[in-house]
Amino acid sequence: MRRNILITGASSGLGEEMARQFAAKGHNLALTARREDRLKALQDELAAAHPSVTVVIRRLDVNDHAEVFEVFRSLDAELGGLDRIIVNAGIGKGAPLGTGRFDANLQTAQTNFVAVLAQAEAAMELFRAKNAGHLVLVSSVAGVRGLPKAVTTYAATKAAVATLAEGLQVELLGKPIKVSAILPGYIKSELNEHVANTPLIVDTVPGVRAMVSAIEAEKAKAHVPAWPWVPMARVLRYAPLPLLKRMI
Structure with missing residues (x-):
């Protein structure tokens, strides 16, 4: 059992619900996010429900890369070793390229990939030292294929995250350190609550339950929930561009 789990971006959305579900399964948790007040409220809730x-x-801005290493090391020491690290923190800003919002696209690229790289580096440093552990990188079904307009940069970062996971999987094949790429479909969260008419969206609790199941199974790559996102990912991956444009 991966007893001690670190989850980044745990103050809301998928990270917050993952914390609830892993706590219910008896896991010790290290939770990080920028909003310390939200983390404290979640900590109190979990302590009451699962004494x-x-x-x-820990308060953590994943774009402060030096702090990422410091916080991961300190949490590893405090819990007596981290067995699983879930790199979940991310944002969904973006605009069509060339429309004057490079700032939004840059922030998404920095948070969703460069900061993920820092977290993966910090996690692998800990896992290589003991030759054990499970690194989970949360990508997205949006990373299966290039997407247009406001989602172009977001999709590109999520594709990069999945590729990063795959590269580690090739390197670590047959070794005790495991790496998973989790690609959620549309699951209700603060990240997408402002998006109207999101197709095929799944409620937070069952959606995250599918994520937790895939993580505990230590799948190399999982589109979750499996229905409808396993077949939808295949359609997205291979649809000709004119069909893809009509679909999205």
């Missing part, structure tokens, strides 16, 4: 579970929190 036998240890929950520690």
Whole structure:
């Protein structure tokens, strides 16, 4: 059992619900996010619901790369070793390229890939030292194919995250350190609550339950929930561009 789990971006959305579900399964948790007040409220909630579970929190801006390494190391020491690290923190800003919002696209690229790289580096440093551990990188079904307009940069970052996971999987094949890429479909969260008419969206609790199941199975790559996102990912991957444009 991967007893001690670190989750980044745990103050809301998918990270917050993952914390609830892993705590219910008896895992000790290290939770990080920028909003420390939200983390403290979640810590109190989990302590009341699961008194036998240890929950520690840290404020962390994943774009502060030096701080990422410091916080991961300190949480590893505090819990007596991290067994699984879930790199979940991310944002969904964006605009069509060339429309004057490079700032939004740059922030998404920095948070969703460069900061993910820093977190993966910090996690692998800990796991290589003990030759054990499970690194989980949260990508997205949006990363299966290039997407237009406001989602172009977001989709590109999520594709990069999945590729990063795959590169580590090739390197670590047959070794004790495991790496998973989790590609959620449209699951309700603060990230997408402002998007109207999101097709095939799944409620947060069952959507995250599918994520947790895939993570615990340590799947190399999982589109979740499996229905409808396994077949939809295949359609997205191979649809000709004119059909893809009509679909999205």
